[in-house]
Amino acid sequence: MPSIENKDSAFDSLISMHGSTISKVCYFYAIDTDDFNDLRQEALINLWRGLDRFRGEAEMSTWVYRICLNTCVSYFRSNKKRRLSVPVDECPQLIADDTDKSSMLKEMYNLINRLGPTDKALILMWLDNYDYETIAEVMGIPRNTVASRLRRIKERLVKYSNQ
Amino acid sequence: MDPEEMKVKWNEINSRLENIEAVNSRILEHIKLDKVKSAQERLALQYKRFCTILPILGICAAFNAMRFFSTGILLAFIAFFCIAAVTDFYLWQGIKSIDTATMGVAEVVAKARLYRRRHHQAQILLAAIVIPLLTALFIYANDYSRIGIIIGGVIGIALGLVAYFSMMRNYKTMISAEADDI
Numbered sequence: 001m002p003s004i005e006n007k008d009s010a011f012d013s014l015i016s017m018h019g020s021t022i023s024k025v026c027y028f029y030a031i032d033t034d035d036f037n038d039l040r041q042e043a044l045i046n047l048w049r050g051l052d053r054f055r056g057e058a059e060m061s062t063w064v065y066r067i068c069l070n071t072c073v074s075y076f077r078s079n080k081k082r083r084l085s086v087p088v089d090e091c092p093q094l095i096a097d098d099t100d101k102s103s104m105l106k107e108m109y110n111l112i113n114r115l116g117p118t119d120k121a122l123i124l125m126w127l128d129n130y131d132y133e134t135i136a137e138v139m140g141i142p143r144n145t146v147a148s149r150l151r152r153i154k155e156r157l158v159k160y161s162n163q
Numbered sequence: 164m165d166p167e168e169m170k171v172k173w174n175e176i177n178s179r180l181e182n183i184e185a186v187n188s189r190i191l192e193h194i195k196l197d198k199v200k201s202a203q204e205r206l207a208l209q210y211k212r213f214c215t216i217l218p219i220l221g222i223c224a225a226f227n228a229m230r231f232f233s234t235g236i237l238l239a240f241i242a243f244f245c246i247a248a249v250t251d252f253y254l255w256q257g258i259k260s261i262d263t264a265t266m267g268v269a270e271v272v273a274k275a276r277l278y279r280r281r282h283h284q285a286q287i288l289l290a291a292i293v294i295p296l297l298t299a300l301f302i303y304a305n306d307y308s309r310i311g312i313i314i315g316g317v318i319g320i321a322l323g324l325v326a327y328f329s330m331m332r333n334y335k336t337m338i339s340a341e342a343d344d345i
Contacts, residue, residue, distance in 0.1 A: 008195055015191070024180045038202075041190060045201040048194050050264030063264075070263035074275035075202060104172055105179060107164060121268045123166075127173045140267015154166040161164045 007051055014047065018064040021128075022047075025065065028112055028124060029072035043071040058137070065125065066138045073117040107161075114160050119153050126150055203258060210255035217248040231308060236299050243292050250285035254278055290323065 015022070022043050030036035046067050054063055112120055118139070125135045136143040164172075193199045200208070221244025225237045232240075257278045261271060301312050 011191075011195065020177060020180050024177065027180060041194075041199070042201050042203075044191070045194055045199055045204075046263045049201075053264055066268070067263050069268050070261075070266060070271045071201075073268060073272045074261055074263065104164075105176060108169060108172070108176065111164065111169075118269060118272050126166075127170055129170075138268060140269045157169070158165050 011048055011051060021064055022068050025068035025072055039072055039075060043068045046071050062134055069121045111157055111160055122150055123153050207255055207258040210251045214248045214251035214255055217244045220244060232303055239296055243296055247289055254282060
């Protein structure tokens, strides 16, 4: 087990290196900005708890991806009434100066959000250029299943896009 | 927008997401000091507390009510609390077994779904037991106790219905999102 100081600095460098991956995965699973902040905090707690057990068998980026996806798909939302919050696709920090880019981001968010949690995880990893073997390993499904499911997901995205 | 087009534009999203407000350093400090619990840990703790408290509560309540009710009703009363404790113990162990650092996403999705479903099933089962139990308590109680049962029953049913409809709303959202996944 790493010392406390080592764990602290390892965690800090993990966040500086992979902070955008954590935000990206949480963004695509969040309903609104409050939900996004809750999911990101949840992912960070799980990363902190899991850091002791990271042995370096996988790439750090893949390990971070796995924990973020698992956190988002298993997130047990509380039943408390949510405050009136900004929908995550209208988050001011994400809206580009360029209207086309903003609408593109919104369109992509809406398209991906029509998928279920597992399919969303598959397409996010594919968009991030992970190879089929890595996706299969993170998802815990055979490589051939990854290929066939991705093909079906892409067909569905085209269909949704044309609706 | 087709998927290949999406992939080309993905970099734009990456650069946009880098603009998102950095994680609050106070939150990071709290995480490092283990002061913050995850939703999964909080839920597991909640089930753990219930499965410890419920049998004690059941026995204490039955002991208090010994003078008023027959042994059969009291045993049914204790059994109700024990069934609730067993279901909470099962859910506590199940939620605790979800390991985000080592399990595959498909396994985590399956487990999260299973325990959400089991939670709802346990609620339905316990509601089905509590209704005849309360009816029996009401029938065999004296007038003084009946007032207490009516007040407690009305409050309990109102709270139960609010919780039930809130959960069913969440359950419906979950099912519609997952329908595509299967």
